[in-house]
């Protein structure tokens with residue numbers, strides 16, 4: 001694949017991550033950052049290519065919104081990798097793109113014939129034979145000279161269902177057995193989700209992981225994209241206008257790329273007007289109003305206060321602010337907790353070392369600007 005001209009590479013950071021991954025004491029790294037800040041882009045367009053150049057087998061698997069169970073995703077990615085490696089091809093595919101039937105490279109139940117599994121039927125607790133098969137695949141990818149690197153994206157999904165515990169335990173055993181040959185990057189946007197994995201029985205899974213932070217993109221990103229935009233459209237955007245615009249959108253690469261997209265399709269549009277359109281487009285594409293209307297008034301008020309700078313939801317001040325929005329007396333900490341639980345389940349809220357916040361900065365901006373109250377007469381699920 002030719003390199004993506006819109007991609008702003010992070011060579012130093014990538015180098016640093018790869019070397020701590022392959023030479024550091026930690027067998028695994030965790031990379032947690034808010035939604036749409038460039039985690040996946042970093043894994044796929046920076047880390048994987050560099051690791052590939054250095055001849056590490058690299059296997060990427062994302063657990064986000066796949067039609068298959070996490071085990072199905074892993075089996076699929078590993079089998080595909082091995083199949084391509086054996087024909088000398090390059091790796092990278094989406095498990096969702098192909099038919100759900102997967103022909104396994106070895107019969108998991110014993111000797112002889114090849115077996116086929118229907119990935120879409122792999123719900124519930126995974127069969128032991130398939131977990132063993134997974135271990136066998138991990139053995140095969142990690143036997144190739146340089147340590148193999150697993151890039152596991154959106155891993156908080158693994159913590160969502162108790163039936164994944166067996167998979168998490170099996171993965172952990174597989175990793176433990178091959179500490180020098182198999183290295184992992186766990187990525188996700190939900191710290192709360194990760195917390196769930198820490199506190200669950202699978203806690204030791206992450207015990208050995210050390211945490212890395214994705215650096216916030218700076219001016220270099222904007223200059224790179226101004227140049228890519230000029231190459232694509234012939235229009236020269238002014239850094240004096242674009243740098244503050246990027247700053248104003250909380251340095252979100254996603255919002256900035258959306259802005260450029262709007263400008264690309266409407267070359268005469270002034271940047272300021274394009275910004276307006278971007279906000280609307282994002283809200284529409286991420287369907288914020290539908291999400292908002294699916295919340296109860298208490299959940300909405302709690303989210304509304306989280307979008308401000310209050311971040312201790314059980315504090316008196318926070319509860320008073322929620323009460324004010326609801327025009328009633330401050331709710332109890334237990335009621336707030338109930339509301340938070342739903343917001344977390346919907347991936348809307350998250351907790352960090354600095355307190356609670358809305359997980360998605362764009363959603364937070366939308367809530368601050370528009371989502372103050374539901375239109376009258378809409379149904380109010382509790």
Ligand SMILES: Nc1ncnc2c1ncn2[C@@H]1O[C@H](COP(=O)(O)OP(=O)(O)OP(=O)(O)O)[C@@H](O)[C@H]1O
Nearest residue numbers: 006007008035036037038039040041189253254257
């Ligand atoms: N280095 C980069 N260069 C150019 N564009 C980028 C870069 N990083 C991120 N982006 C843009 O930002 C968007 C969001 O990035 P990405 O999907 O990698 O974020 P994420 O942190 O994985 O988000 P999520 O939490 O939703 O999975 C990308 O689609 C891309 O348009």
Ligand SMILES: [Mg+2]
Nearest residue numbers: 039040041153
């Ligand atoms: Mg991602």
